[in-house]
Amino acid sequence: MLQVILDHYNYWIAILLMMIGLYTVVARGNLVKKLVGLNIFQTSVFLLYITMGKVAGGTAPILDDRFTVYSNPIPHVLILTAIVVGVATTALGLALVVRIKESYGTIEEDELNLLDGEM
Amino acid sequence: MIITLIDIALLTFMGATALAILRLRSLFAVVMLSGIYSLLAASMFVALDAVDVAFTEAAVGAGISTVLMIAVLALTGERERAPSHTMWLPMAVVVLTGAALIYATFDMPAFGAANAPVNLHVAPRYLNESFAEVGLPNVVTSVLASYRGYDTLGEVTVIFTAAVAVMLLIGGRKGDDAGIKNEPADDAVDDADSDGNGDTA
Numbered sequence: 001m002l003q004v005i006l007d008h009y010n011y012w013i014a015i016l017l018m019m020i021g022l023y024t025v026v027a028r029g030n031l032v033k034k035l036v037g038l039n040i041f042q043t044s045v046f047l048l049y050i051t052m053g054k055v056a057g058g059t060a061p062i063l064d065d066r067f068t069v070y071s072n073p074i075p076h077v078l079i080l081t082a083i084v085v086g087v088a089t090t091a092l093g094l095a096l097v098v099r100i101k102e103s104y105g106t107i108e109e110d111e112l113n114l115l116d117g118e119m
Numbered sequence: 120m121i122i123t124l125i126d127i128a129l130l131t132f133m134g135a136t137a138l139a140i141l142r143l144r145s146l147f148a149v150v151m152l153s154g155i156y157s158l159l160a161a162s163m164f165v166a167l168d169a170v171d172v173a174f175t176e177a178a179v180g181a182g183i184s185t186v187l188m189i190a191v192l193a194l195t196g197e198r199e200r201a202p203s204h205t206m207w208l209p210m211a212v213v214v215l216t217g218a219a220l221i222y223a224t225f226d227m228p229a230f231g232a233a234n235a236p237v238n239l240h241v242a243p244r245y246l247n248e249s250f251a252e253v254g255l256p257n258v259v260t261s262v263l264a265s266y267r268g269y270d271t272l273g274e275v276t277v278i279f280t281a282a283v284a285v286m287l288l289i290g291g292r293k294g295d296d297a298g299i300k301n302e303p304a305d306d307a308v309d310d311a312d313s314d315g316n317g318d319t320a
Binding site: 006007008009010011012013015016017018019020021022023024026027028029030032033035036037039040043046047050051052053054055056057058059060061062063064069070071072073074075076077078079080081083084085086087088089090091092094095096097098099101107108110 | 123126127130131133134137138140141146149150153156157160163164167168169170171172175176179180183184187188190191192194195199200202206209210212213214216217220221224225227228229230231232233235237238241242245246249250256257258259262263267270271273274277278280281282284285288289
């Protein structure tokens with residue numbers, strides 16, 4: 001039983017974080033809060049990938065004569081790219097939030113829906 | 120054993136931080152906590168042997184993202200309104216999806232298994248041959264810059280597109296009749312540019 005928990009704990013926390021992020025995006029009305037939720041979701045996916053590449057007893061994939069077991073470098077490469085793309089999308093989302101604030105005077109979803117109904 | 124304890128402690132802290140982000144109404148506290156969350160994620164990546172990912176996450180996730188968000192908070196205000204009603208439908212969707220995903224994890228290979236399918240294909244070849252073929256001790260750098268160079272080209276395209284879009288949205292409108300002051304918005308544009316430059320270097 002303990003072994004099952006230890007074998008899957010990383011996956012479970014990754015899924016918990018994913019669901020907290022998803023709930024923040026769907027259920028919170030503030031646009032900045034939604035973007036923070038999106039970042040949480042995104043980091044949980046990074047965690048899932050890096051967890052899959054870990055080899056027990058291994059070391060970071062930097063070649064050296066003193067080591068023979070290395071963790072898998074491929075998830076690291078994929079996630080390195082994803083982190084940078086993630087901050088680019090965050091910057092774009094924040095720029096949209098600034099424009100919405102300028103045009104509508106609010107970034108709360110309920111008030112935006114009301115204003116759109118009046119127009 | 121000690122590694123396992125560090126692993127479990129960091130993951131538990133990440134869960135607690137995420138819950139606090141969900142609950143808090145002060146957006147300044149939320150943004151600060153999201154910086155802490157990124158830093159915890161970076162520590163977690165070090166524990167999982169992904170050192171390159173860890174310092175990118177610490178610099179980009181905990182650094183640049185937090186600065187961008189604070190710049191936006193200066194323009195938009197830092198209180199979130201309380202939700203008008205409890206969100207039962209999203210809660211039900213999230214719990215169901217989470218339960219289905221956790222059910223699926225029982226088919227995943229155990230954490231750290233050396234014979235997991237993901238570790239048997241391509242990765243051994245990179246580990247064994249990349250030093251002879253590329254000549255760098257860091258396998259992550261070899262794969263990023265040489266074997267999967269097109270990925271990095273695509274990434275640069277995405278960053279360029281995002282930078283152009285940000286500039287079109289909030290750049291170059293000094294002195295027009297916009298309702299709020301323009302200077303901090305221009306700061307945000309500069310930040311987006313510098314992150315693009317910093318990561319392609």
